[in-house]
Amino acid sequence: MSLELLILGSNSAAFAHRRHHTAQIFKLQDQHFLIDCGEGTQLLMKRHKVKLSRIDHIFISHLHGDHYFGLIGLLSTMHLFGRKKELLLVGPPGLKEILQLQLRHSETSLNFHIQFIEFTPGESELIMDHPKFTVITLPMDHRVPCSGYLFREKPKKRRINRKVLPDVDLTNLDIMRLKDGEDIKNADGSIKYENKLITLDPNPSYSYAYFSDTRLRAELVETIRGVDLLYHEATFANDMKERAIQTYHTTAEQAAQFAKDAEVGKLILGHFSARYKELDPIINEAKEVFDNSELAIEGTKFVVDGK
Amino acid sequence: MSLELLILGSNSAAFAHRRHHTAQIFKLQDQHFLIDCGEGTQLLMKRHKVKLSRIDHIFISHLHGDHYFGLIGLLSTMHLFGRKKELLLVGPPGLKEILQLQLRHSETSLNFHIQFIEFTPGESELIMDHPKFTVITLPMDHRVPCSGYLFREKPKKRRINRKVLPDVDLTNLDIMRLKDGEDIKNADGSIKYENKLITLDPNPSYSYAYFSDTRLRAELVETIRGVDLLYHEATFANDMKERAIQTYHTTAEQAAQFAKDAEVGKLILGHFSARYKELDPIINEAKEVFDNSELAIEGTKFVVDGK
Numbered sequence: 001m002s003l004e005l006l007i008l009g010s011n012s013a014a015f016a017h018r019r020h021h022t023a024q025i026f027k028l029q030d031q032h033f034l035i036d037c038g039e040g041t042q043l044l045m046k047r048h049k050v051k052l053s054r055i056d057h058i059f060i061s062h063l064h065g066d067h068y069f070g071l072i073g074l075l076s077t078m079h080l081f082g083r084k085k086e087l088l089l090v091g092p093p094g095l096k097e098i099l100q101l102q103l104r105h106s107e108t109s110l111n112f113h114i115q116f117i118e119f120t121p122g123e124s125e126l127i128m129d130h131p132k133f134t135v136i137t138l139p140m141d142h143r144v145p146c147s148g149y150l151f152r153e154k155p156k157k158r159r160i161n162r163k164v165l166p167d168v169d170l171t172n173l174d175i176m177r178l179k180d181g182e183d184i185k186n187a188d189g190s191i192k193y194e195n196k197l198i199t200l201d202p203n204p205s206y207s208y209a210y211f212s213d214t215r216l217r218a219e220l221v222e223t224i225r226g227v228d229l230l231y232h233e234a235t236f237a238n239d240m241k242e243r244a245i246q247t248y249h250t251t252a253e254q255a256a257q258f259a260k261d262a263e264v265g266k267l268i269l270g271h272f273s274a275r276y277k278e279l280d281p282i283i284n285e286a287k288e289v290f291d292n293s294e295l296a297i298e299g300t301k302f303v304v305d306g307k
Numbered sequence: 308m309s310l311e312l313l314i315l316g317s318n319s320a321a322f323a324h325r326r327h328h329t330a331q332i333f334k335l336q337d338q339h340f341l342i343d344c345g346e347g348t349q350l351l352m353k354r355h356k357v358k359l360s361r362i363d364h365i366f367i368s369h370l371h372g373d374h375y376f377g378l379i380g381l382l383s384t385m386h387l388f389g390r391k392k393e394l395l396l397v398g399p400p401g402l403k404e405i406l407q408l409q410l411r412h413s414e415t416s417l418n419f420h421i422q423f424i425e426f427t428p429g430e431s432e433l434i435m436d437h438p439k440f441t442v443i444t445l446p447m448d449h450r451v452p453c454s455g456y457l458f459r460e461k462p463k464k465r466r467i468n469r470k471v472l473p474d475v476d477l478t479n480l481d482i483m484r485l486k487d488g489e490d491i492k493n494a495d496g497s498i499k500y501e502n503k504l505i506t507l508d509p510n511p512s513y514s515y516a517y518f519s520d521t522r523l524r525a526e527l528v529e530t531i532r533g534v535d536l537l538y539h540e541a542t543f544a545n546d547m548k549e550r551a552i553q554t555y556h557t558t559a560e561q562a563a564q565f566a567k568d569a570e571v572g573k574l575i576l577g578h579f580s581a582r583y584k585e586l587d588p589i590i591n592e593a594k595e596v597f598d599n600s601e602l603a604i605e606g607t608k609f610v611v612d613g614k
Contacts, residue, residue, distance in 0.1 A: 094412040
């Protein structure tokens with residue numbers, strides 16, 4: 001299994017330099033998440049060959065337009081295409097009211113059910129408890145209620161080592177027990193096969209943290225320690241630090257220091273200010289602090305490979 | 308002076324075949340109108356080099372998403388770009404509430420004033436009475452409250468015929484009177500210069516009718532008789548006539564017959580169903596009834612030239 005992140009858009013505020021507003025497709029355990037949904041996201045999905053029907057979960061970080069103005073259009077298109085499957089929609093308070101008002105005025109009754117979850121601003125909540133992973137909210141520090149999201153795979157089961165598997169019939173129950181880390185015992189309770197001799201350690205559990213618009217949230221460093229991928233906004237380079245604080249944003253250097261402190265696998269920088277036609281100042285600044293930094297360039301797919 | 312219509316988008320319902328949702332830029336007497344504003348309109352304006360700052364009037368026909376989902380993003384970008392000029396926004400009841408809700412949740416107070424006019428569904432109202440033109444609403448027959456718009460230049464003044472102008476000094480007041488059609492008189496009231504001998508007929512007054520989503524509105528034929536340009540939706544070809552009636556739309560043949568009956572200068576067909584990858588069935592059918600028909604292809608500019 002792997003974890004995949006496809007960047008659809010990554011510009012802040014106004015469209016500029018052929019860069020679109022924030023939207024990304026995150027894939028975990030065969031589940032596809034759309035994270036934020038700026039205007040035109042459905043067109044970008046078409047361009048990057050992501051089928052609308054794959055998306056069963058949409059997570060919106062906050063109600064600034066560059067993060068959600070494409071949502072109502074995307075839901076309308078899902079409706080037009082005959083979607084029946086339920087959709088999970090997570091976002092800030094107010095999102096539901098806005099969508100319902102727009103649907104009411106177009107006299108549209110969606111032919112699929114939306115399970116709305118409005119997160120509690122300022123709190124870290126468990127949003128999804130899937131058998132194989134969890135998602136929690138990460139409270140951001142922004143001008144309006146805003147949340148990031150942390151996706152973590154649950155610990156995986158041990159793997160049977162086919163090479164040393166005893167040449168005997170193990171029952172399905174035995175196999176399940178081995179995967180759960182148990183030894184196989186004889187009827188008298190003595191150990192027949194010691195688990196660690198015929199199993200391998202589990203595959204790693206992957207994780208992804210999405211930091212939407214925010215000032216530096218140094219207090220979250222323990223929460224996200226060791227995540228494989230960290231997407232963090234870096235609206236400005238560090239010479240604009242005052243401006244970043246004033247507008248509730250982060251600089252590339254701050255994001256990189258945060259990534260370093262949290263010992264993440266890879267840092268992906270996004271949400272670029274329109275003032276940067278070229279993004280060299282952002283990436284160069286970040287790499288000086290944390291080398292495994294990359295830019296959230298549209299169309300780029302970041303993959304963390306597992307087995 | 309001339310009248311210009313630039314098509315930004317013309318597809319109905321879903322984006323398809325690289326065709327975008329309805330939006331067009333109409334220019335009359337140096338005033339720029341944005342008529343309808345589907346998702347991504349601000350990007351299409353960029354593509355077709357229309358400056359946001361030129362737009363002082365936005366007319367929305369109805370609250371189906373393919374006609375207005377781009378509006379909130381466009382207004383937000385105007386705000387980001389520092390617009391101060393007042394904007395006239397005409398649309399159906401409900402539009403104001405939707406925009407205000409979205410602005411409230413993003414904690415945005417626009418730095419320009421919007422003069423909202425919500426039209427009265429089902430009625431034909433005078434929306435603008437500019438010194439040089441008028442705009443009235445045209446009630447459409449659609450699933451939700453919907454209005455078209457009729458732009459008409461007012462009669463223009465007579466033109467001084469420089470070639471036969473008497474070789475005498477005319478005062479500015481004389482010139483104004485001549486343009487208004489008056490004769491120039493001597494002190495005793497006798498005619499000094501007869502108007503019709505030294506002036507030319509006024510330039511023609513141009514007009515444009517926009518028929519948004521609607522069933523055939525044959526009862527409006529007199530209202531729009533002789534307009535220079537008629538944009539009319541033609542969602543379907545005539546083999547889908549039942550479907551057109553059912554969904555409150557028009558066929559190409561119906562639109563063409565309407566254009567012929569109303570003796571318009573040119574018919575522009577738009578709002579194509581995604582079922583038509585090629586638009587030949589639409590245009591061929593229309594041309595059989597009304598030869599001066601054209602398709603609303605994105606990027607096309609229709610110009611009616613005056614002097």
